Amino acid sequence: MSELKPIFNALLRSKAGALMLLFQIAITTAIVSNAAFIIYDRMTYLNQDTGYPEDEVFYFRVTSFAENADYNQQIELDETLLRNIPGVINAAHFTAVPLSGSGSSSGFSIVPAPEDGRSANAAYTMADHNAIDTLGVKLIAGRNFTEEDVVHTQNYDKLPTVAIVTKAWADELFPDEDPLGKTFYVGADPAKIIGIVEHMMSPWPNSSVAEKVVIFPMVNGTARQKFIVRAHASERAAIMRQVEDLLLQENNQRVITSLQGLDEAKAEYNASDTLMLRMLLVLIVVLVSVTALGIFGLTLFNISKRTKQIGTRRAIGARKSDIIRYFLLENTMVCVGGLVVGCIGAILVAQQLMQLYSLPALDYAYVAGTAVFVLLISLLAVIVPAKRAANISPSIATRSI
Secondary structure, eight states, X not given: OTTHHHHHHHHHHTHHHHHHHHHHHHHHHHHHHHHXXXXXXXXXXXXXXXXXXXXXXXXXXXEEOOTTXXXXXXXXXXXXXXXXXXXXXXXXXXXXXXXXXXXXXXXXXXXXXXXXOOEEEEEEEEEOTTHHHHHTOOEEEXXXXXXXXXXXXXXXXXXXXXXXXXXXXXXXHSTTSOOTXXXXXXXXXXXXXXXXXXOXXXXXXXXXXXXXXXXXXXXXXXXXXXXXXXXXXXXXXXXXXHHHHHHHHHOOSEEEEEEEEHHHHHHHHXXXXXXXXXXXXXXXXXXXXXXXXXXXXXXXXXXXXXXXXXXXXXXXXOOHHHHHHXXXXXXXXXXXXXXXXXXXXXXXXXHHHHHHHOOXXXXXXXXXXXXXXXXXXXXXXXXXXXXXXXXXXXXXXXXXX
């Protein structure tokens, strides 16, 4: 400890380099701790369970050019055709595709409009009684749709009176009570909850309605349709290759587009998050590398300036370990100062990110972990030049006077 004061005085005599290194360590700590936390948060999001057997499900869109077509009848024909393909578990027409980033959402209330009451937003989709089996989601309460529940229409002259909902949405609209059998309202029209799904994602997994979905038993045929098919995972690719030809053989006045697996749709939706993760990883590696190189270079520079001092100390009996300890202590003093500033900066940056981008609150464990990591890197970076300084011969140092 008696060496601390001489080291501090030495730093004051050449404070420009020390200050630059201190701020470099502070910036690295502030950015790396936030970047590491964001990476963890995004990795958790990307690896979350969507509720679907993603490797079994695929979807496609159909655009018809036929005039005066009975689209509801065409949907029934197409569904039957798809279900008859060997390897297909089930298929259904949907108005929205999960995880695709495209769909519809609305607010639903416990009282009819225009009364004011508790409400909750949710994504919604319409499909027939094959919806649950096609999606492969788990029904944990109530019952599935029956054919009698399904409303077939082309002009919304009749609306369904029942619905299957996700548990997350049901718990929000009916807290502290069993939502099964409860009635909610779509505007002024009532719908009764007959089934609850344990977990399924909406078309927007990265949104406030990510786990809030309502399924209505309704088929409303239009010129643009979406079909979801669930097949055995090992046979999905082969089935996807033959879907277009089979449908066009049945009716060639239409085009098939967006044929895609659900896992592929999820990857496409999350492409920006994946790119951001890679960029943050590169940023962390670059910042830590630059900081380590900065410490290495500054230590070499100090050694070259203090050859006479080192030689004198070696001549009067200083051991090699004393020289190494000197530079380790000097680096640690600069590093600790940078880490203190960096930790404060990390917290301030995290607060701004929360306000501007609605990111979750920074876990301080990441700040502490980053500080320890940066300290270890700085010590490793200074060991090699410190050993080189310890090997300076006292006689050579004396001749350099």
